[in-house]
Amino acid sequence: MTPLLSVKDLRVGFGRDPAKNEIVKGVSFDLAAGETMAIVGESGSGKSVTALSINRLVDFGGGKIIGGSIKLTRADGNVLDITQAKEPVLEKIRGSEIGMIFQEPMTSLNPVLSIGTQIEESFRLHRGLTGKQATAAAKDALDRVRIPDAARRLKYAPNQLSGGMLQRVMIATALACNPRLLIADEPTTALDVTVQAQIMALLGELKRETGMAMIFITHDIGLVAGIADQIMVMQAGQAVEQGTLGEVLDQPQHPYTQHLLSAVPHFESGRAARTDFSRKAKETPALDVDGLVVRFKVKGSMFSRAQGSVHAVENVGFDLMPGETLAIVGESGSGKSTTARAILGLVKPTRGRFATHMGSITDATDPATQMVFQNPYASLNPRLRIDSILAEPVIAAGGRVTNETRDKMKALLKRVGLPEDSLERYPHQFSGGQRQRLCIARALMLNPSVVVLDEAVSALDVSVQAKVLELLVDLQKEYGLAYLFVSHDMAVVERIAHRIAVLYAGQIVEIGDAASVLSNPQHSYTKRLISAVPSIDRRNQHFEIDTRQVPSLVRPPGFEPPEAQWREFGPDHRARAEA
């Protein structure tokens, strides 16, 4: 039988001289109807370019196919070489035979058109449906991706739907004309883990229902275990390993695949949690947070009073010992970043008390607490040299830049693994991982006792992530630092946390030592969160589709939540009692 798609020695280049600037260097694979292939690789590996070449969208990004063939068996049985096809033919194929979903559902939809109009467009173009027929078809498409109350949702604008819902809309659009091949380019990277699990489950079900083939691009090798039949691992434009799911995951041949499988953090349900710290009875905490409340007023119109407020953080309290890591996990909107920012004084808390061992924190200038931000590209001023960047905390603390300061900068740079001549360079001369090391060095300039890491490794490539985590653990042991590690990524949290606090809708719902929380979650939300984490152990596991939404955090003025009831589940593990 001829395969649905057969790619032979595909070469793609970019720029004025595509032959010199080759991004994809000879990739070949076959894909049968109904099969799913996962392309796994880090940024710059050419995985997206490979996929975009299949429907020739790569032409619009300045790319050019310079060699090889892409043979697609069309619905009528003819075989078409996509590399040679003309644009009008390609326009017919895109959407009707090859569907595509992108990474960012929030920007893939036009914000001023209703989602109904946007789904109908596909039916109008490829099926010639109009008016009521198109609307009915769009409703069916939304039903198919399990959007409740589809008829009403058709009239919604994209901003009225959550990210997960929008990705469902994107899938509905891509599937509108029953394509025989669906290309999914990191479709869940921008989404929370529980939403990711829902989307993965949906894609699995749709695949079974329609019998379409799928190419799934991802950087997360754990994610594909549940859905792929074949895996292709890409590095620097080449397919370094190809094979069935079992072969690649169980007997990886290429060193890079082995590296991806071993060095990269995978979630192991608490088995990989750190055990190198235990609390002593009488010790002053490095950071003590008690009853932290952050509310943002919802503004009414000019003449009416405030409508209420967003209860972003509600009565959060914890303590953090020197040398200990407390991870705050939760999804977007759970208030985890707001908590971190309130401790650093970037957000004004409504109520609450913090204390370090130096005493109560009164403002942001406490040198005992420092912060490392998520995006290493945005957290360094591009116009300042590294020596000025590292000098800033010293100057801000009222100090002067002396030879001693320079020596300290050099020592710290060496410690975080950067070359000595880095001081005379500018941020753009460093890679993402190196910049994050710079940020860590900057945070350590004032010898802090607490470092707040706000998604500090989330923006980095998986293998770089592992190295930065290692560095953080080493630094913690060396300087006795206390880390407050804010993250949504359970696999990363498992590697660095001693204790975990789970935040949901602005409140801590479960807190305790990492191994206990991860292996034996008690609160229903923690359970849901942990079961959603992708893992290579969970092959072809079926996820239940769960469309529960986070409750609204907007409360009327003067609202005070009821006192929390806690239940103990061990020496250091407690969860909020549920109604």
Next chain:
Amino acid sequence: MCMLRAIFSHPSGRIGGTIVLIYVVVALLGLFDLTPHYPLQQYRIDRLHAPSVVYWMGTDLFGRDVASRLMKGVGQSFLVGVSAVALATIAGTILGLTAAWFGKLWDGLVMRIMDVLLAFPAILLALLIIAIAGPGTWTSVAAIAIVYTPIFTRVVRGPALSIKSREFVDAARTFGSSKSYILTRHLLLNLVAPLTVQVTLALAWSLLTEAGLSFLGLGTQPPASSLGLMLADSRNLMETAPWLLIFPAVAIMISILGFNLLGDALRDILDPKTRSRTA
């Protein structure tokens, strides 16, 4: 030095840069009276003399050397243009930065005043200011500065707002860096690129505005010379002595073309999105 090389390897930068360089040299020569003849010397016998070896651009109705007056005029326009743009840049940057940083009432107040100023055509607003303050070189400097301040305020406020919410500013706050440190090192330093482009373009406009004001008799006052004034004087003699009109007109045109080309080149060079393509 790196910047100069970048300008001269950019096609429109090469032309614009050369014109601006020549313009500045001519302006300085004119300002320090290093002209072929004394600009106010009247050679009565050679009135309305056509361009020749002695009088490169001919003479005017009073027998004054047009080339010398033109150099003096270029110097005068340059002085007015540069001082006006310098004032506008300083005022606009301070207003824009503080508006972006403090926000709320101050932002609203500043930006609404700027909106009102921008609602008038440049020359009309300048006329209004001179009508109140009386004509003269320094009132025209003030008028042009006021007219162009809103543009700088807007050019600064927009990017300043976006830089203000970047993480490195948050990072600076967590160290407890002072307001003035953040405003100068983090905000202003990142605004150098858009400001440089804007200054070059504003120089072109302000030269034109200055010429316009002098043409209407509200800028530089005779007997001092200015390009606009020379144009105004030559109108009635257009047919008998066309050189009186042609040379100052061409001078205005070329100088504005030069500054605009240079501004375009700078925009390409300083914009990170186009930098890779031109470099």
